[in-house]
Amino acid sequence: MAYKKPVLVLVGALLLVAVGWWGWNRFRPYAFHGTVLQSTEPAPDFTLMSADGPVSLRDFRGKVVMLYFGYTFCPDVCPTTLFEVQRAMELLGDDADQVQFIMVSVDPARDTPERLKEYVQYFDPRFIGVTGSEDEIAEVATQYGIYYQKHEGTVATGYLVDHTASITVVDKKGYVKLIFPYGTPAEDMAADLKYLISH
Amino acid sequence: MKRFIRLLALMSAVVVALAACQKAAGPQIQVEDAWGRPSPKVATAGAFYMTLRNTGNEDDALIGASSDACGTVELHESFKTAEGAMGMRPVEGGKIVIPAGQTVELKMGGLHIMCIDKKVDFTPGTKVKLVLHFEKSGDMPIEVEIRQPK
Numbered sequence: 001m002a003y004k005k006p007v008l009v010l011v012g013a014l015l016l017v018a019v020g021w022w023g024w025n026r027f028r029p030y031a032f033h034g035t036v037l038q039s040t041e042p043a044p045d046f047t048l049m050s051a052d053g054p055v056s057l058r059d060f061r062g063k064v065v066m067l068y069f070g071y072t073f074c075p076d077v078c079p080t081t082l083f084e085v086q087r088a089m090e091l092l093g094d095d096a097d098q099v100q101f102i103m104v105s106v107d108p109a110r111d112t113p114e115r116l117k118e119y120v121q122y123f124d125p126r127f128i129g130v131t132g133s134e135d136e137i138a139e140v141a142t143q144y145g146i147y148y149q150k151h152e153g154t155v156a157t158g159y160l161v162d163h164t165a166s167i168t169v170v171d172k173k174g175y176v177k178l179i180f181p182y183g184t185p186a187e188d189m190a191a192d193l194k195y196l197i198s199h
Numbered sequence: 200m201k202r203f204i205r206l207l208a209l210m211s212a213v214v215v216a217l218a219a220c221q222k223a224a225g226p227q228i229q230v231e232d233a234w235g236r237p238s239p240k241v242a243t244a245g246a247f248y249m250t251l252r253n254t255g256n257e258d259d260a261l262i263g264a265s266s267d268a269c270g271t272v273e274l275h276e277s278f279k280t281a282e283g284a285m286g287m288r289p290v291e292g293g294k295i296v297i298p299a300g301q302t303v304e305l306k307m308g309g310l311h312i313m314c315i316d317k318k319v320d321f322t323p324g325t326k327v328k329l330v331l332h333f334e335k336s337g338d339m340p341i342e343v344e345i346r347q348p349k
Contacts (some may be wrong), residue, residue: 073243073244073247074244074287075236075242075245075314076275076277076313077285077287079242080348118239118240121237121239122242140337147283149280149284151286151288153289155287156270156315157313162282162285163284163285164284164285165284
């Protein structure tokens with residue numbers, strides 16, 4: 001029976017490792033990929049116009065909201081970001097229904113609600129595009145720390161708009177929780193969103 | 200046999216001379232992996248991306264492009280502004296220099312060929328004919344496939 005002792009020790013050690021691994025994964029704090037913001041105030045509410053009527057942030061309490069400021073003329077940076085969000089939504093599967101992506105136009109003069117709708121829904125039919133008056137957009141952008149500035153383009157492009165290209169994530173309780181900087185991969189977004197959906 | 204060796208030597212010399220000529224011929228531009236991003240109809244502008252390789256011994260520059268699929272084609276670049284925002288502007292000096300022996304990548308979030316006033320649907324699988332204009336190498340017709348980013 002002497003051979004049983006080392007076997008028992010081995011089994012015990014393996015068990016300890018397994019339980020430790022499970023516990024570490026279960027209880028360690030989640031490390032977000034995005035930049036974490038601990039805001040003490042709820043995210044500023046706003047009401048802007050979509051092709052299907054007015055849209056307010058508070059309409060989506062209980063969902064995780066992704067706010068993105070961009071414009072439809074933008075051929076490179078905006079579609080790159082929207083494509084990554086589209087991929088993140090795919091990665092989330094059924095959980096994606098708990099996420100609302102909203103694109104706010106920083107080019108209200110050229111982006112009509114209809115135009116925005118067609119633009120964002122090309123990427124995902126669940127996406128919403130909103131716009132408003134120059135003043136309304138400026139107010140919302142300021143509240144969210146979004147910089148945007150028109151500058152002269154060419155004859156063909158007309159003016160172009162520099163804009164903060166990060167995504168602001170509002171949690172289910174309505175607090176700004178995360179910033180996804182430009183270039184955040186879909187996998188990272190999906191992991192963070194999944195955590196926010198289940199917590 | 201002697202004659203054969205002489206012929207062989209002559210042929211080798213010709214080959215070497217030709218190779219030297221080719222090398223001395225200035226810039227040699229190769230276009231690789233040209234693709235365009237799918238975009239909704241309502242987006243007036245589209246973007247093309249590709250890798251430009253100059254295997255020659257002289258610099259060249261992409262100075263423009265044209266396509267029946269676009270009202271206007273311009274060379275643009277996306278960049279990070281001093282404020283930390285993303286901006287887009289026509290390329291400096293109106294051209295993209297491809298130094299001898301080097302490779303320049305036109306890629307998302309950087310240099311790109313912008314197709315303004317799209318005349319065709321940029322749906323995946325569409326092939327767009329584009330003529331690249333180089334400062335020294337002249338015109339180079341290429342075909343660009345519209346596909347999802349990799």
